[in-house]
Amino acid sequence: MTTNTTTATRIDGKAIAADIRARVGRQVHTLVSDHGVTPGLAVVLVGEDSASQVYVRNKRKQTLEAGMQSFEHNLDIDTPQAELLELIDRLNRDPAVNGILVQLPLPEQISDAAVIAAIDPDKDVDGFHEVNTGRLWSGGNPPVPCTPLGCSLLLKHTLDGDLAGRHAVIVGRSNIVGKPLANLLLRENCTVTIAHSKTRDLPAVCRQADILVAAVGRPKFVRGDWIKPGAAVIDVGINRVDDGSEGKRKLVGDVAFDEAAAVAGAITPVPGGVGPMTIACLLHNTVHATCAQKGLTVPSGEG
Numbered sequence: 429m430t431t432n433t434t435t436a437t438r439i440d441g442k443a444i445a446a447d448i449r450a451r452v453g454r455q456v457h458t459l460v461s462d463h464g465v466t467p468g469l470a471v472v473l474v475g476e477d478s479a480s481q482v483y484v485r486n487k488r489k490q491t492l493e494a495g496m497q498s499f500e501h502n503l504d505i506d507t508p509q510a511e512l513l514e515l516i517d518r519l520n521r522d523p524a525v526n527g528i529l530v531q532l533p534l535p536e537q538i539s540d541a542a543v544i545a546a547i548d549p550d551k552d553v554d555g556f557h558e559v560n561t562g563r564l565w566s567g568g569n570p571p572v573p574c575t576p577l578g579c580s581l582l583l584k585h586t587l588d589g590d591l592a593g594r595h596a597v598i599v600g601r602s603n604i605v606g607k608p609l610a611n612l613l614l615r616e617n618c619t620v621t622i623a624h625s626k627t628r629d630l631p632a633v634c635r636q637a638d639i640l641v642a643a644v645g646r647p648k649f650v651r652g653d654w655i656k657p658g659a660a661v662i663d664v665g666i667n668r669v670d671d672g673s674e675g676k677r678k679l680v681g682d683v684a685f686d687e688a689a690a691v692a693g694a695i696t697p698v699p700g701g702v703g704p705m706t707i708a709c710l711l712h713n714t715v716h717a718t719c720a721q722k723g724l725t726v727p728s729g730e731g
């Protein structure tokens with residue numbers, strides 16, 4: 429019988445996210461003390477999805493802890509799209525609101541695309557508006573979607589900033605993760621492959637990766653024998669599955685962690701990997717959006 433032994437370094441997203449939030453807190457302190465500016469973040473939740481409620485609660489808590497203003501809007505699940513668009517219009521015009529985020533997923537009567545298009549691109553701290561995706565692909569410096577920004581920061585931290593020339597394979601081509609992450613890794617001079625459900629011989633493609641990112645939303649989809657020895661593995665998946673005891677649920681990623689950790693050089697756990705980075709990057713984006721709106725240089729936030 430063979431047993432898997434963990435060889436990979438565990439990438440501590442919780443600790444790295446805490447460092448980013450601490451820096452954001454210092455930046456906010458400088459904005460308030462030197463310029464009398466308190467960044468404000470509005471978060472809109474439609475419905476009662478329990479995971480979304482947890483994320484929105486954590487966003488509020490961490491926004492306040494960083495010294496920013498938090499404006500939370502909770503709407504009924506059957507809210508018509510027009511009502512949500514009116515709220516966004518008010519938030520666009522509210523000078524106390526520097527960042528706007530509408531929590532996804534939205535109920536079926538509301539179009540994600542219509543909502544994202546309604547947000548003022550300068551307040552779009554999710555970086556989902558097509559003006560901002562266009563700016564990203566044209567080499568500009570717009571707000572970048574929070575989860576891919578978190579992935580790229582984890583990789584820079586893990587690989588000491590030395591990403592150039594590495595082959596990154598991203599499994600998943602969503603607008604929220606796969607596509608923007610491909611852009612960020614190209615900027616770091618990686619050679620980038622975006623793979624997906626129609627990719628031929630996906631395990632063989634993944635085995636070429638020095639950096640492997642799994643963002644498919646399928647529990648334990650990426651297996652240990654898909655991984656090149658020593659690769660850095662970033663697991664974006666957050667899947668709730670039965671833990672085998674009386675209807676209890678546990679979180680697992682898109683990567684079979686134990687198998688992968690026996691082969692990889694470094695790997696993110698789930699939970700505690702990419703997830704905490706998402707909210708830290710949202711706070712980072714809010715500070716940057718505030719400074720851009722006020723014509724201020726972003727304070728360094730060095731401790």
Ligand SMILES: Nc1nc2c(c(=O)[nH]1)N[C@@H](CN(C=O)c1ccc(C(=O)N[C@@H](CCC(=O)O)C(=O)O)cc1)CN2
Pocket residue numbers: 479482483529530531532533554574575666679698699700701702703704705706707
């Ligand atoms: N408008 C947006 N909607 C959604 C986004 C987004 O970036 N913008 N991303 C996800 C949800 N999300 C933030 O909104 C998010 C997901 C996960 C975590 C996190 O900290 N995860 C923990 C586990 C927490 C748990 O028990 O579920 C971890 O991985 O350690 C934070 C934020 C979809 N919607």
